[in-house]
Each structure stands twice: as C-alpha cells, then as structure tokens.
Amino acid sequence: GENVEQxxxxxxxxxxxxxxxxxxxxxxxxxxFPWYKQELGKGPQLIIDIRSNVGxxxxxxxxxxxxxxxxxxxLHITETQPEDSAVYFCAAIRTGANNLFFxxxxxxxxxx
Amino acid sequence: DAGVxxxxxxxxxxxxxxxxxxxxxxxxxxxxxxxxxxxxQGPQFIFQYYEKEERGRGNFPDRFSARQFPNYSSExxxxxxxxxxxxxxxCASSLISASGTSEQFFxxxxxxxxx
Numbered sequence: 001g002e003n004v005e006q007x008x009x010x011x012x013x014x015x016x017x018x019x020x021x022x023x024x025x026x027x028x029x030x031x032x033f034p035w036y037k038q039e040l041g042k043g044p045q046l047i048i049d050i051r052s053n054v055g056x057x058x059x060x061x062x063x064x065x066x067x068x069x070x071x072x073x074x075l076h077i078t079e080t081q082p083e084d085s086a087v088y089f090c091a092a093i094r095t096g097a098n099n100l101f102f103x104x105x106x107x108x109x110x111x112x
Numbered sequence: 113d114a115g116v117x118x119x120x121x122x123x124x125x126x127x128x129x130x131x132x133x134x135x136x137x138x139x140x141x142x143x144x145x146x147x148x149x150x151x152x153q154g155p156q157f158i159f160q161y162y163e164k165e166e167r168g169r170g171n172f173p174d175r176f177s178a179r180q181f182p183n184y185s186s187e188x189x190x191x192x193x194x195x196x197x198x199x200x201x202x203c204a205s206s207l208i209s210a211s212g213t214s215e216q217f218f219x220x221x222x223x224x225x226x227x
Contacts, residue, residue, distance in 0.1 A: 004154075034215065043116075043202055043218040044155065089154050098168025099145065100204075100216060102154030 002027040004092050006103025013080050014111050021106045023090035024072040030092040033073050038087045080110045116205050116219035124225045125193050133188045133222045137205030144186040147202040155202055198226045
C-alpha cells in the first residue's frame with residue numbers, strides 16, 4: 001500500500017516569512033495529492049491540491065509543487081500570517097482507490 | 113451551501129458499550145468516507161460508501177461497521193468499545209465515481225472518548 005512521509009513535524013516562522021512542508025510517497029500510481037489545514041477542534045479543510053499531470057499549482061499565497069520522478073511534493077506558503085497557524089496534512093491517492101493516505105502532519109506556528 | 117455535517121459533536125462512552133455516529137454529506141455528493149484520527153496523527157481510512165454500497169474498507173476490526181442511506185447520509189457503528197477507540201471520527205464526502213478520484217471534503221468530526 002501507499003506510504004506518505006511528511007517533514008518537518010513542527011515548523012515555526014516569523015510573520016511574513018515563507019514556510020515549506022515536504023512529503024514523499026511510495027506508490028508511483030498515486031496521481032492526486034491534496035493538502036489539508038486542520039485547526040484545533042475542527043476537521044481538515046482542503047486548501048489546495050495537485051494532480052500528476054501538472055508540476056505546480058498556485059492559489060494566492062499557497063503553492064504546491066510535484067516531482068513525480070522523485071515521488072515528492074511540497075506545500076509553500078508565502079507571506080505567512082498568524083491565522084496560518086495550524087496543523088497541515090499532505091495526502092495521496094491513486095485513481096480507483098478508495099482512501100486517502102495521509103502524512104503525519106506538520107504543526108505550523110507563525111510568530112507575530 | 114451547507115458543508116458536511118456530523119453528529120454528535122462529542123460523545124463519552126465506557127468500555128464495552130456501542131456507539132453510532134452520523135454524517136450528512138454535501139448536497140449532491142454520493143460518496144461518504146469515514147476516517148479515524150487519533151491525537152497527533154493523520155486520519156486513517158475506515159470505510160467508503162458510494163451509492164449505498166461499501167466500496168472500501170481499511171484495516172479495522174469487524175467491531176466497526178457502517179451503512180449509507182438512500183439520501184446518502186451515513187452511520188458509523190462501533191461495538192464493544194475499547195479505550196483505544198478514543199479518537200476524532202471524521203466523515204468526508206465527495207463526488208467520486210466508482211472509477212474516478214475527486215476532492216474529499218471533511219466534516220468537523222465527532223470526538224469519541226472511551227472511559
């Protein structure tokens with residue numbers, strides 16, 4: 001089955017700086033990679049996703065890159081704000097599969 | 113539009129009891145998936161239902177069961193509760209077809225505590 005690894009487990013940045021979270025996956029058939037933000041006491045919120053037919057996707061301050069050859073993908077948050085503080089999860093799934101495989105999460109703290 | 117809704121929000125049970133958790137998907141979504149999230153970890157897949165049929169099952173014991181109703185809402189049942197069943201139970205809905213992949217949107221979860 002798929003195995004998703006995520007680093008770092010914790011990340012602290014100054015407000016306005018950039019944050020990068022990296023994930024690797026093991027199943028070369030995986031072709032959909034969503035990122036979720038989970039705030040305390042809430043369910044995961046889909047913030048951006050990427051499919052294997054593109055290498056990069058951007059939505060305002062958030063971007064995701066995918067390297068299929070190396071089987072890794074990354075989340076980039078620029079101009080971080082205190083409200084970006086949360087736990088971020090990467091996930092992977094292949095077409096026809098039933099379940100998302102999640103990473104172990106990154107706790108991001110943005111220091112004002 | 114309402115998102116995924118789950119009830120109850122919190123639940124406290126004792127070992128050996130049974131629990132039923134409920135989920136209503138986003139309007140128009142026909143697929144519901146259940147995940148268990150233990151504190152400090154990522155969600156782990158339990159079940160997926162599509163068009164009222166089970167489409168996938170994760171590595172969970174038979175004490176866990178689920179069903180989906182004609183209106184696409186779903187229930188997750190856990191029998192003979194163990195302390196280790198304490199977790200946040202998440203429901204996700206999607207437009208997924210039997211052969212495709214689409215976004216999964218999560219509800220707020222039900223926090224289950226087993227004493």
